[in-house]
Amino acid sequence: MALFPQRSTRFYNDTEGYQTLQVENTLYKLDAGALARSSEYFKNMFQTPGPTNGVKKTSFDTTPITLIDSVLVSEFDIFVSLAYGRPPRADQWPKGSEANPVLLRLLELSRYFMSQPARELALHVIKTRSFYFPPAQLIHLSYEYQTKVLFATAFQQLASSSLRELKPADIQWMGYPVYVALARLKEAMQQHRSILAAEAPEIDPIRGHSSECENKAACARDWHAAWWNGRFERMEVGEMNPKCRLKMMGIVNGGEGNSHGFDLISGVTEQLMGGIVEVVEEQEVL
Numbered sequence: 001m002a003l004f005p006q007r008s009t010r011f012y013n014d015t016e017g018y019q020t021l022q023v024e025n026t027l028y029k030l031d032a033g034a035l036a037r038s039s040e041y042f043k044n045m046f047q048t049p050g051p052t053n054g055v056k057k058t059s060f061d062t063t064p065i066t067l068i069d070s071v072l073v074s075e076f077d078i079f080v081s082l083a084y085g086r087p088p089r090a091d092q093w094p095k096g097s098e099a100n101p102v103l104l105r106l107l108e109l110s111r112y113f114m115s116q117p118a119r120e121l122a123l124h125v126i127k128t129r130s131f132y133f134p135p136a137q138l139i140h141l142s143y144e145y146q147t148k149v150l151f152a153t154a155f156q157q158l159a160s161s162s163l164r165e166l167k168p169a170d171i172q173w174m175g176y177p178v179y180v181a182l183a184r185l186k187e188a189m190q191q192h193r194s195i196l197a198a199e200a201p202e203i204d205p206i207r208g209h210s211s212e213c214e215n216k217a218a219c220a221r222d223w224h225a226a227w228w229n230g231r232f233e234r235m236e237v238g239e240m241n242p243k244c245r246l247k248m249m250g251i252v253n254g255g256e257g258n259s260h261g262f263d264l265i266s267g268v269t270e271q272l273m274g275g276i277v278e279v280v281e282e283q284e285v286l
Contacts, residue, residue, distance in 0.1 A: 005022055005026065005061070006025060006026055007027045007029075008027060008073075008077075010080075010081075011028045011029075011030060011077065011080050011084075012027060012029045013030070014029055017032075018031055019031075019032045019035075019065060020064040020065065021065045021067060023067050023076045024069075024072060027061055027064055028076070028080065031084075032046040037083070039083070039118075040113075040114035041115070042113065045065070071109070082115075093129075097133075099129060100132060100133060103125055103126050103129070104122075106118060106122040107122040107145060123145070123150065126150065127150055127153075130153055134170060135153075135154040135157040135158045135161075136154075136166070136169075136170035136171070136173040136174040137170075138153075139151065139154050139155065139158070139173060139174040139178055140174060142273075142276060146276055151272070152273070155178075155265075155269050155272065156265055158174070159185060159189070159268075181268055182268075185264060189264055209244050210241050210247065212241060212243055213241040214241070218240075219240045219241050219244050222240040223240050223244070
């Protein structure tokens with residue numbers, strides 16, 4: 001025996017002209033205008049076709065508008081709170097990775113309800129909690145929902161990790177083209193690191209030496225010799241000025257030699273994001 005529908009304790013406003021909707025076993029009485037402003041789905045539902053563009057007949061508790069069975073009360077509550085301009089606060093989302101299914105579901109509903117505000121909210125919260133999602137999954141979401149807000153950080157995380165750490169599900173999530181681009185990028189970065197390891201950073205003839213350096217040629221020669229022999233950190237002999245050595249060690253420790261590696265990552269990221277066109281999505285069946 002079916003249970004008699006119960007009115008929502010949060011979103012049932014018995015105001016004349018408001019529309020009654022049923023989700024699972026819960027009745028909502030809502031401002032049709034608020035729903036229509038945040039969703040093309042509800043805008044189409046509450047408007048009649050034709051030049052008058054009039055509002056359809058108001059529904060009642062006995063004849064509510066019933067949403068599809070796959071929408072849950074907890075999910076619809078989030079959507080309604082957003083439509084009413086009261087989205088959940090940061091502390092109202094589930095803790096840690098427990099929020100992941102909720103956020104992914106909100107993304108799905110934003111597509112079904114054709115709601116740009118719901119989409120933007122879900123993507124914003126996912127971005128602020130991106131460390132709870134596998135980077136490969138964020139890549140997948142970027143392409144599935146055609147958004148660039150998640151891609152760059154996720155791809156940079158993948159570029160800094162080992163390919164051996166990737167699971168089959170990760171490769172499936174990111175897709176073959178991204179996986180191939182990632183593998184080629186990591187090979188190029190490894191080649192660059194090998195070059196850096198073999199070749200000492202050049203000392204700028206003018207600004208690279210200390211003002212106390214008396215023999216710049218000998219200083220540069222001993223710097224290269226110390227680098228090649230792995231003695232550059234505690235070199236106490238030779239003709240390299242100690243202050244010149246400190247300046248060059250600052251460059252090494254500051255990672256300036258890795259700028260090309262960063263450029264490689266940025267270049268591949270931009271190339272892959274070129275396949276993402278951010279648009280307002282059309283309705284799709286859940």
